[in-house]
Amino acid sequence: MNTIEYFKERFDLLQSVHKDSGLDIIRQKAFNTFNKMGIPTTRHEEWKYTRISGLFNKEYQFPVTQTATSLSQKDLDAVRLPGHEQASELFFINGLFSFPLSVVRSEALVVMPLEEAAKNEYKDIVSKNFGHSSNYLKDGINALNTAFVQGAVFIHVKKGQIPEHPIYIYNITDARSGNILSQPRSLMHISENAQVQIVETYTTIGLEESFTNQVMEIIVEKDARVEYYKIQNDASHTNQVSTTHIRQVGKSYTHTVTISLDGGIVRNNLNVVLDAEYCEAHLYGLYFQQGQSHIDNHTVVDNVKPNCFSNELYKGIIDDNATGVFNGKIFVQPQAQKTNAYQSNKNVLLSDTASVNSKPQLEIFANDVKCSHGCTVGRLNEEGLFYLQSRGISEKIARSLLLHAFAVDILEHIKPEPIRKYVDKLISERLEFDIT
Amino acid sequence: MLTIHNLHAGIEGKEILNGINLEIKPGEVHAIMGPNGSGKSTLASVLAGRKDFEVTEGSVEFFGKDLLGMPPEKRAGEGLFLAFQYPVEIPGLSTTNFIKTAVNEIRKYRGEEPMDALAFLKLMKEQMAMMDIDQSLLSRSLNEGFSGGEKKRNEIFQMAMLKPKLAILDETDSGLDIDAIRIVANGVNKLRSKDNAVLVVTHYQRLLDYIIPDFVHVLYNGRIVRSGSKKLALELEEKGYDFIKNEIDVSEEVNQ
Structure with a gap:
C-alpha cells in the first residue's frame, strides 16, 4: 500500500470513530489539503535542504485511538526532567495526549481535551486560533497533522495568573514493537497579564524508528509573558518535524530557546506573529549535531503591527557528517512601521564533511524600520586555542572549553535553573569535559 | 635552563629569525629589544609553540629537553x-574557570593532585590583590571587554597562578600607562627567584626601569646583533635604533 492510500485508510477509520468531536470538518478540510500537496519534496522552496519524503517510504503504526500505555513507571521516570516534582507534567504518548499520566500542579492552569474546549466556554478561542499555523506553513506536513487531529490538548493559563513552576511537556514515542508515527497537537492560550514557562522534550523508547510531526499553537494575550524551551535530544533513529506557532495578539513578551542535540532528521518551524503593537519577541537556538544527523531550523518573525521588537540568535556546532540548515525570515508588513528586528546565525564546523546552509530572508514592506541580519560559518578560533594551550590546557580540553564558551551565549537564556543545568550537562557530556 | 642554538624560523616561506643563539640561566632576567619587524615577537611565539611559524633550522632546549618537539601545553x-x-578574548569562558582548568592541567602534567577549591580560591585572591585586579573580573568572560591595562594585568596574574620557570613577556608594556607598568613590573619582580628566569621582549627601555635586566640583547633582521648589560638599553633609548641599524648595515656591506 502506498503512503497516501495508507493515510486514507487511517483517516477514514478516524473519522468513523470520532464523529461528533466538532473537529471532523476541520480534519476533512486538512486531509483534502494534504491530498493535494502531499509530502514536501526538496523541490518545495521551504524544504530545499531537508529531505523527508524518504521517511514516508517506511511503514508506520499510526494510532488513531487512545489505548492504555504499556510503558512502565521506570520508563516514564527516565524521561522526566529535573525539577519535575514541582512542575506540571503533561504527557503525549505516540502523539495522543494522556490524561491518566499527566499531572497539573497549578491552579493557574486549565488542561482539557481540545475536543471539549471546542464546544465549551473556550470555543471562541479555539475557533479563532486553531489552525492559524497553516497560514504560514503551506505544505502537506502541517496539513497532515491537522487532518488527524485527535487526542489533542487545550491548555489555558488563567487571566492574571502565574504558575509558580514550569509546565513540562513530554512527547514520548513507544517504538518497541514497530515504527511509529506520532502527531501531537496542542493549543495554548496565555490570558491577559498571565505568565508561563513551558519546557518540551521528545523521547523515543525502543529501537524501531519514530517520526513525530508535531504542531503547537500558542496565543499570547495583552501583557502576558511566555518562555518556551524546546529540548531535542532523541536518538538518531528518530525523526521529527516540530512546529511552534506563536501569535502575540496583545502587547506581550515571548522568549523561546530551541536546543537541538541529537536526532536523525529534525526540522523545526518556529513562527512568531507580532499581531499587536509594542510586542517583544526573543528567539534563541543552539544546535550541536554529530554523526549523520540533520537539523533544520526554519523561523518566521512576522511584524504585522507597528513598534514591535524582535531579536533572534541561533548558534550551531556541526561535527562529523552532520548537516545544518538555518532559514530565518523576517516579514515587516506595510503598516508595521518602527519595527526593530535583529537576526544572527553563527556556525562552527568541526569537520571537513560537516556542512551548514544558512539563509537569512528579510522581506520589508514598510519604510521606517530597523532590521539587521548576519550569518557566519567558520572553524574554531585557532588563536583562542593557542592561548588556552599555552596555559597548559591540552588541545582536546581547550577545544571543549571554546565550544562550551560558544554555547554559553544561548544557554544563559534558559531561565529555569534546573533546565539550564540539565542542558549544560548534556553539552558537557558531549564535549567530554565538565567545566564545573 | 633555556638554550637557543642557531634558530631559524619563518612564516609562509619568509624567514624571520636568522640564527638566534641565546642562553638563559636560572635567576637571570634577559631583555630582548629591537626595532619593529626585527623578529622579537616571532621569537616569543616560536618559543611558546605557535603553529603559524615554521622552524627551519636550529634547536631549543629547555632543561635539556627538546622544546620545539612539544605542543604548547x-x-x-x-x-x-x-x-x-594581544591576550585573546574568549566570550563565554569565565576567567575563574579558565585559570582553574589551567592550574589543574599543569598540576596533572606534573603528577600532582588537583588543587582543592578552598586553597585555589585563597591563592587566587592573594594574587589578584597583588595585581590590583578587581574581583568582578573573575566572573567575567576571559579578557572580554577588558581594557588594555586589565588584559596585561590579567596576563601577569595568570603567570602568578601558574608559577612558571621561564616567563616570556611579549611587549607587555605596550599600551600601558606608567601606573599600569609599575603594577605589572611589581608583579613580575615578586615572582622572581633564583630558580626562575624572565625574558622581557620590548621595544622601549621604560619597562626595564622596573624590571632590571641582567642582560640586554638587540635583535635586528632576525639575529642578535649585540648583547650587553642594562646600559645597552639606556644607550638605545638615547640614540634610537638607527645607530645600531647603521652600524650593522655598514659592517655587512664591508663583509660583502
Whole structure:
C-alpha cells in the first residue's frame, strides 16, 4: 500500500470513530489539503535542504485511538526532567495526549481535551486560533497533522495568573514493537497579564524508528509573558518535524530557546506573529549535531503591527557528517512601521564533511524600520586555542572549553535553573569535559 | 635552563629569525629589544609553540629537553609561560574557570593532585590583590571587554597562578600607562627567584626601569646583533635604533 492510500485508510477509520468531536470538518478540510500537496519534496522552496519524503517510504503504526500505555513507571521516570516534582507534567504518548499520566500542579492552569474546549466556554478561542499555523506553513506536513487531529490538548493559563513552576511537556514515542508515527497537537492560550514557562522534550523508547510531526499553537494575550524551551535530544533513529506557532495578539513578551542535540532528521518551524503593537519577541537556538544527523531550523518573525521588537540568535556546532540548515525570515508588513528586528546565525564546523546552509530572508514592506541580519560559518578560533594551550590546557580540553564558551551565549537564556543545568550537562557530556 | 642554538624560523616561506643563539640561566632576567619587524615577537611565539611559524633550522632546549618537539601545553607543563602581546578574548569562558582548568592541567602534567577549591580560591585572591585586579573580573568572560591595562594585568596574574620557570613577556608594556607598568613590573619582580628566569621582549627601555635586566640583547633582521648589560638599553633609548641599524648595515656591506 502506498503512503497516501495508507493515510486514507487511517483517516477514514478516524473519522468513523470520532464523529461528533466538532473537529471532523476541520480534519476533512486538512486531509483534502494534504491530498493535494502531499509530502514536501526538496523541490518545495521551504524544504530545499531537508529531505523527508524518504521517511514516508517506511511503514508506520499510526494510532488513531487512545489505548492504555504499556510503558512502565521506570520508563516514564527516565524521561522526566529535573525539577519535575514541582512542575506540571503533561504527557503525549505516540502523539495522543494522556490524561491518566499527566499531572497539573497549578491552579493557574486549565488542561482539557481540545475536543471539549471546542464546544465549551473556550470555543471562541479555539475557533479563532486553531489552525492559524497553516497560514504560514503551506505544505502537506502541517496539513497532515491537522487532518488527524485527535487526542489533542487545550491548555489555558488563567487571566492574571502565574504558575509558580514550569509546565513540562513530554512527547514520548513507544517504538518497541514497530515504527511509529506520532502527531501531537496542542493549543495554548496565555490570558491577559498571565505568565508561563513551558519546557518540551521528545523521547523515543525502543529501537524501531519514530517520526513525530508535531504542531503547537500558542496565543499570547495583552501583557502576558511566555518562555518556551524546546529540548531535542532523541536518538538518531528518530525523526521529527516540530512546529511552534506563536501569535502575540496583545502587547506581550515571548522568549523561546530551541536546543537541538541529537536526532536523525529534525526540522523545526518556529513562527512568531507580532499581531499587536509594542510586542517583544526573543528567539534563541543552539544546535550541536554529530554523526549523520540533520537539523533544520526554519523561523518566521512576522511584524504585522507597528513598534514591535524582535531579536533572534541561533548558534550551531556541526561535527562529523552532520548537516545544518538555518532559514530565518523576517516579514515587516506595510503598516508595521518602527519595527526593530535583529537576526544572527553563527556556525562552527568541526569537520571537513560537516556542512551548514544558512539563509537569512528579510522581506520589508514598510519604510521606517530597523532590521539587521548576519550569518557566519567558520572553524574554531585557532588563536583562542593557542592561548588556552599555552596555559597548559591540552588541545582536546581547550577545544571543549571554546565550544562550551560558544554555547554559553544561548544557554544563559534558559531561565529555569534546573533546565539550564540539565542542558549544560548534556553539552558537557558531549564535549567530554565538565567545566564545573 | 633555556638554550637557543642557531634558530631559524619563518612564516609562509619568509624567514624571520636568522640564527638566534641565546642562553638563559636560572635567576637571570634577559631583555630582548629591537626595532619593529626585527623578529622579537616571532621569537616569543616560536618559543611558546605557535603553529603559524615554521622552524627551519636550529634547536631549543629547555632543561635539556627538546622544546620545539612539544605542543604548547607541554611547554607550559615544563614551566614556560608567554604573556601575550594581544591576550585573546574568549566570550563565554569565565576567567575563574579558565585559570582553574589551567592550574589543574599543569598540576596533572606534573603528577600532582588537583588543587582543592578552598586553597585555589585563597591563592587566587592573594594574587589578584597583588595585581590590583578587581574581583568582578573573575566572573567575567576571559579578557572580554577588558581594557588594555586589565588584559596585561590579567596576563601577569595568570603567570602568578601558574608559577612558571621561564616567563616570556611579549611587549607587555605596550599600551600601558606608567601606573599600569609599575603594577605589572611589581608583579613580575615578586615572582622572581633564583630558580626562575624572565625574558622581557620590548621595544622601549621604560619597562626595564622596573624590571632590571641582567642582560640586554638587540635583535635586528632576525639575529642578535649585540648583547650587553642594562646600559645597552639606556644607550638605545638615547640614540634610537638607527645607530645600531647603521652600524650593522655598514659592517655587512664591508663583509660583502
